[in-house]
Amino acid sequence: MQDALKVESIGKKVKLCGWVRTRRDSKGGFSFIELNDGSCMKSVQVLAEAGLSNYESEILKTGIGSSIEVVGEIVESPGKGQTTEVKAETIKIHGYADRATYPLQKKATSMEYLRTIAHLRPRTNTFGAIARVRNEVSRSIHSFFQSRGFLYVHTPIITASDCEGAGQMFNVTCLDLNDIPRKPAEGGARGEINFEEDFFGRPTHLTVSGQLEAEIYATALSNVYTFGPTFRAENSNTSRHLAEFWMVEPEMAFCDLEGDMQCAEDFLKTIFTDVMNNCGADMEFFNQWIDKTVLETLKHIVDSDFVRISYTEAVDILVKSGHTFEFPVSWGIDLQSEHERYLTETKFKKPVIVYDYPKDIKAFYMRLNDDGKTVRAMDVLMPKVGEIIGGSQREERLDVLIERMKSCDLDPEEYWWYLDLRRFGTVPHAGFGLGLERTVQFITGMGNIRDVIPFPRAPKTADF
């Protein structure tokens, strides 16, 4: 269908299959059908003349949503709005869509409504464009890492490590919830659940991160990345959170935090560039109808260096800003949304990488700095969507890591395999996690993360 829109194609005979977007009739004895197959933003205008054998009997019954197959010649269009059109020789109807009951209309509808018809929303301009951009982002992610020699590693979705430390996990069980097996208990009290009778013989969950497993492969194969679904059972009701989302997690051996930050910056710029180069029409659509600043913002980001400031500098900037925040700023607090917004949207007006956070607000596996107070963590903050990447250099020193675990009330015994990586041939290494949906959200300007994933999973939301 993309070829049918090109001037060079004039004179060629084509077969086009797709769904009718709209039909306009002329009493002059012909109809215009706008046909779209999702391969690109634009629809093809099909000219259906009354001379076609099924014009009265079938073609005039088609409308938005009908699926048809057109054979005809690509000709120059005399009308405005398109350079080419297809003069139909035959039109075969695959399926009608009743115009009175078909939920989509030839007009703008709300995102909230389209979410209730998630099985039909990919037929709209907006969701078609999102699907194509999401595809391009995914393709670009693989291409970026593959071209740099990273190995794609599949980490498990079901995990038995119940303390990955990144939030509330979903339980995975085959136990009969109406008759849960329990261990014997003293004094008639209810005993603990006996997971030995469960499928895996122990409690299991859906993964919240593939990082720890990725570290195993990075400390054997050097540079690796994971790309797959991730699950958080947090009761988050926001436009930036999902219970099931896709995450990219590179893990690089013999790499420090500087290398990690450079990789993250190059990575984001590559994705943005690829989308602008390969999804031009889709991006123009978003820029016109969703957010009039997305193209300008993406170009600006690709052409400029990300700001890099330490947490201490960030706090200093916020304190000296003279800006009154709802949550006062002082060294040691976690940065709030309003603080991140100030840095990315007001102060620098571009992505900001904040690094070297206080150890008390970050995970145990992040490498301790010589000051004993901060760790080699970094967050990439974007205007509007906030944190898009979170990463760190990992603690590779066995004794320091064990101490950190203890002070975080974690049992080193549980992480025996993770500690083995430091025990045998340890290496400095670093990595980060990128939220795919937040990336697509940022690129497209879509306001709600539930609209950039085909079938959103969120609290009380799993209808499709």
Place this chain on the structure above:
RNA sequence: UCCCGAGUAGCGCAGCGGUAGCGCAGGUGACUGUUAAUCACUUGGUCGUAAGUUCGAAUCUUACCUCGGGAGCCA
């Protein structure tokens, strides 16, 4: 989970104590190499759910459900 705001025709909305309205979509007709076509007429509603106040509730009160904005948790 917390704080605000909103649920009225298929969709987008107005009405905010006296019994239901507009635009679009749908239907009918007119007109036209048309572009979210245009014009005329027209069908269509237990006013989110449940209880309460009142002579009378879409309108006031309470609870619940869902959605949106903000916050927390994070990607």
